[in-house]
Amino acid sequence: MGFDAFPALALRPAGSPRRLVVSITSVLSSADLRGGGSARSVFSLVRGAALAAVGAFALLVVSPASARDAPPGFADLAEKLLPAVVNIATTQAAAPDRSRPRDMPQAPPGSPLEDLFREFFRDRQGQGPNQPRRGTSLGSGFIVDPQGYIITNNHVIEGADEITVQLHDDTQLKAKLIGRDTLIDIAVLKVEPPNKKPMPFVKFGDSDKTRIGDWVVAIGNPFGLGGTVTAGIVSARAREIGGRYDDYIQTDASINKGNSGGPLFNMDGDVIGVNTAIFSPTGTSLGIGFSIPANIAKSVADQLREFGKVRRGWIGVQIQGVSEDMVEPFGLDKARGALIAGLTPNGPAEKGGLKQRDVVLSFNGKDVPDSRKLPRIVADTRVGDTVEVVVQRGGKRQTLRIKVGELEEPDKQVASAPGTARPQTPPKDPDPPGTIEPFGLTVSRLTDQLREKHGLGDAQKGVVVIAIANGSPAAQKGIKVGDLILEIAQQEVSTPSEMKSKVDELVKQKKKAAVLLVESKGDPRFVALRLEK
Secondary structure (H helix, E strand, O other), X not given: OOOOOOOEOOOOOOOOOOXXXXXXXXXXXXXXXXXXXXXXXXXXXXXXXXXXXXXXXXXXXXXXXXXXXXXXXXXXXXXXXXXXXXXXXEEEEEOOOOOOOOOOOOOOOOOHHHHHHHHHHHHHOOOOOOOOEEEEEEEEEEEEEOOOEEEEOHHHHOOOOEEEEEOOOOOEEEOEEEEEEOOOOEEEEEOOOHHHOOOOOOXXXXXXXXXXOOEEEEEEOHHHOOOEEEEEEEEEEEEOOXXXXXXXXXXXXXOOOOOOOOEXXXXXXXXXXXXXXXXXXXXXXXXXXXXXXXXXXXXHHHHHHHHOOOOOEEOOEEEEOOOHHHOOOOOOOOOOOEEEEEEOOOOXXXXXXXXXXXXEEEEOOEEOOOOOHHHHHHHHOOOOOEEEEEEEEOOEEEEEEEEOEEOOOOOOOOOOOOXXXXXXXXXXXXXXXXXXXOOOEEEEEXXXXXXXXXXXXXXXXXXXXXXXXXXXXXXXXXXXXXXXXXXXXXXXXXXXXXXXXXXXXHHHOOOOEEEEEEEEOOEEEEEEEEOXX
């Protein structure tokens, strides 16, 4: 484990400054490699290194280009909140170092001198050939219950053999891991309150009420400098940085390595976020930090305390976004909602009456503006609840009732796998391959040879793509040779002539686009191809 695995979201460009970050990291990662240090010594070492680093950068301080009005001060707020924010140190056993020691002469492979040199130089450096090493990591956390429950990031404690919590008064306590969630990156720890007295704690606020431009305060343990307070504003909401359920608060409050797991407060002293990641090519704050919203973090933490794991809602659908080209074919007023591309057989959605080609507009009373929002809403819905789902079907709105199931890992649910679709009776008369001119692709009916060539099951249906013109509409939308076209404009096709006939019909009706249901390696999706030239 490294120096608080705080994610850096941008790679350091070649030639960019590294020395400060590397020097601080090396102090942490090597401070206890021989197992002789303690959490207190690690904190002390980091403080010394970080202070030296700050001195090295003293000449780089510049005046801001402009100033903005700020609250009268943060002193009273900081004084109130600091006792509930903790530093977290972890240790992890690393594999014995069997590499060639530094400065060891190179002996010919297989030579008796090779083992002799290795033992001699390891003994000089105080390491036996199989002596285990210890890795260390530092992060932040905050107390949410007077009985000693602490919230932090999962990546702060992941893989740790021992977790030590340091309070604001420097008291050090051993912590027990209650539960952790890798998808949201939240972990819950428990310490025994000193002298069995209630511990200072903070409470979660309503992060949904947080607005862009609101003032916020971050408290944490950057570079091992515990109890550090920084302030800024909420820069953006609903940021996505690569995760399935991302909905981050972006802030310009300075957060650095070591702030992971620390709280982001509003001016009322409520936790509105858990500082988790930074965007930086240097590894230090550039004013772009990301916090897990409190409403999400609290829901996850409560489940970890109650169940030891997170129970996420699941309905068994495969979805995709709605593009502008799909608005007219699906009878929508604008591009919105989540398009159902497939359903898990006998899953909650199928049992509740949801169908392929439905566009989900709202779920459990919450608007679904796009396909990214639906998985978050479903995941946050209590398992076992029956909820109302509003869909657009055939140009009309319908309301369905679906009982939410529980997501099981691995949680990628596909609507069907090769060979599981319902059998299709082969056409009685052979139908030669045909080129669909507006789309720039050539399709063929399914034959035994084509099934074998493209790995298609006997029960799979539709027409198979056998050629695509370079730069054609089909190529631009990612359709590939070997893909199956199951339907066009909600009409199933099994021969090239059926597909050509439907395209001609759409052109005569002066439709702007045609929606195809395409299956690629067992995964269905809808593709809108324009008919206008």
